[in-house]
Amino acid sequence: MKKSRIKNKYIKSMIISLSLTLSIGLYAYTQHDKFDMSERLIEASSIDDDEVNNQYKLLLEDLFDYRNKALLEKNEEILKGLYETDKKFGLWAYEHEVKKMQYLENWSNKQGVKFNDIKTKVKVKKIKQKEDDLYGIICTVSTEYKYSYENQKETINMFRIGTYHYLNVKIKDNQYVITKEWYTDPFADSLNLENLKSEDIRNYILAQESKKINLTEEQLKAINYAHQYCGAAEDEEYGLKFNPNYKDYNPDGGDCANFASQIMFESGRFKKNDTWNYCDNAGTKAWVNAQAFKNYIVYSGRGSLIAKGYYQDVYKSAYNLKPGDFVAYEKGGRITHVSTVTGVDSKGYPLVTCHNTDRLLVPWDLGWSDKEIKFHIIQVHY
Structure with missing residues (x-):
């Protein structure tokens, strides 16, 4: 009974910490949270798999939504802070997201729309601790995009894209950074719209x-x-x-x-x-x-x-x-x-x-x- 109370108390504190992380969003990553994330994750490994997966689910959703925020704001510097760009795999992953950011901007200009929001939900499939502060994660990611047309600003349209990710995340300066990422990117076959006469198309x-x-x-x-x-x-x-x-x-x-x-x-x-x-x-x-x-x-x-x-x-x-x-x-x-x-x-x-x-x-x-x-x-x- 005592062990169960300690475990429940720990889980409750994890949820509170994660709720705070989710609520402060941008601040949490730019100001470097003061809690010891590496200690939390190692300690979490002693908890049942479903509970561990749920904690990672929340942390990954926070990470991906922060990346979504960078895509919406077209902010390459914010985006760069999420990757280990001094290593080739991290740099490649970052460079691909920059191309995607540019493509979404080009497409929205062609279409005459503005993206209002991008939200992500994660389903963790597998977690493996590869080194002290390095984790390999396989997960399913569902990303919902909302957009409105320039002359229909009050009307919100929605679509959703599902992707399957393998990524390595590392704890660096008390924050997650992506050291490697692979997924079936729906934009991989079309990252160049400069050839289109977008003004005529947009007007139509x-x-x-x-x-x-x-x-x-x-x-x-x-x-x-x-x-x-x-x-x-x-x-x-x-x-x-x-x-x-x-x-x-x-x-x-x-x-x-x-x-x-x-x-x-x-x-x-x-x-x-x-x-x-x-x-x-x-x-x-x-x-x-x-x-x-x-x-x-x-x-x-x-x-x-x-x-x-x-x-x-x-x-x-x-x-x-x-x-x-x-x-x-x-x-x-x-x-x-x-x-x-x-x-x-x-x-x-x-x-x-x-x-x-x-x-x-x-x-x-x-x-x-x-x-x-x-x-x-x-x-x-x-």
């Missing part, structure tokens, strides 16, 4: 109005399925997981076409056949391969190509997309990704949901609008 987008879309029961089923099984981007109530009734093809090169096929099939509108099929924990090429999936949908008559080309060539045509339709992304002459449309924002801009990386209601070109990428705008015949 801002001139659009919200629209109401009438959906069939099958389209609604497709949307609900997509939102429930989009992995790390989905609502927490669904467990941040894929549908266990289907194989996850990420280890085999990617799960985007598999998920797009699932969405179509689970809508109840489309039946399997010899070419497009999933059974016995395996899918045909047209089911699981992005290029083959796109070709099958178009050539089978289950879908039609609305437009094809670079972003500036197709962005107007994309307004014809409705939930259940999809976008195919061509890079190097091959379709490398497909995303399903599951909604529109306050300007009628199509929003997609997909795997690789996990996305929920993300603007269809975000992370892809680069001069090297062509888009195939596909209408599916529901």
Whole structure:
């Protein structure tokens, strides 16, 4: 009983300390907290795994939200303070986040929007103490972005991106710094928008109005399925997981076409056949391969190509997309990704949901609008 009281008292003090850390945010990192973080973490290793994971969850969410704050404020110096930049892996991780910061700024200028808030939730999978003050962490990260258009400032739009991280964190001067980080970055394929005539595009987008879309029961089923099984981007109530009734093809090169096929099939509108099929924990090429999936949908008559080309060539045509339709992304002459449309924002801009990386209601070109990428705008015949 005495041991239990001591343990509960310790956990309570940890939660209070963490609550203070979360509430003071920027100050905690710039002024260097006075508590001995290394002592806390080593002591935490004696607590049950779930309790340790919860403490790390809060600390990592604080760390990522601080990084989000730097991205919103476009402050490279704040961002730099989160990384061990005198070592190559820490420097590379920092430099990538700077590129992402610049890309988000370029995209928001093109789109005519302002990001209002970025919030992160973390699910810790594994923690390993590698050295005295160095920890390896595997975690699932769900990041929610909120934005509004320049001429619709009161209307808030939301999308969510799920990523899977492996990072090393180190305690230095009583604060966390990232010494290494790897994750499937949704912006990795598109970090350059300077080639676009963004003023013309922005004016066109801002001139659009919200629209109401009438959906069939099958389209609604497709949307609900997509939102429930989009992995790390989905609502927490669904467990941040894929549908266990289907194989996850990420280890085999990617799960985007598999998920797009699932969405179509689970809508109840489309039946399997010899070419497009999933059974016995395996899918045909047209089911699981992005290029083959796109070709099958178009050539089978289950879908039609609305437009094809670079972003500036197709962005107007994309307004014809409705939930259940999809976008195919061509890079190097091959379709490398497909995303399903599951909604529109306050300007009628199509929003997609997909795997690789996990996305929920993300603007269809975000992370892809680069001069090297062509888009195939596909209408599916529901």
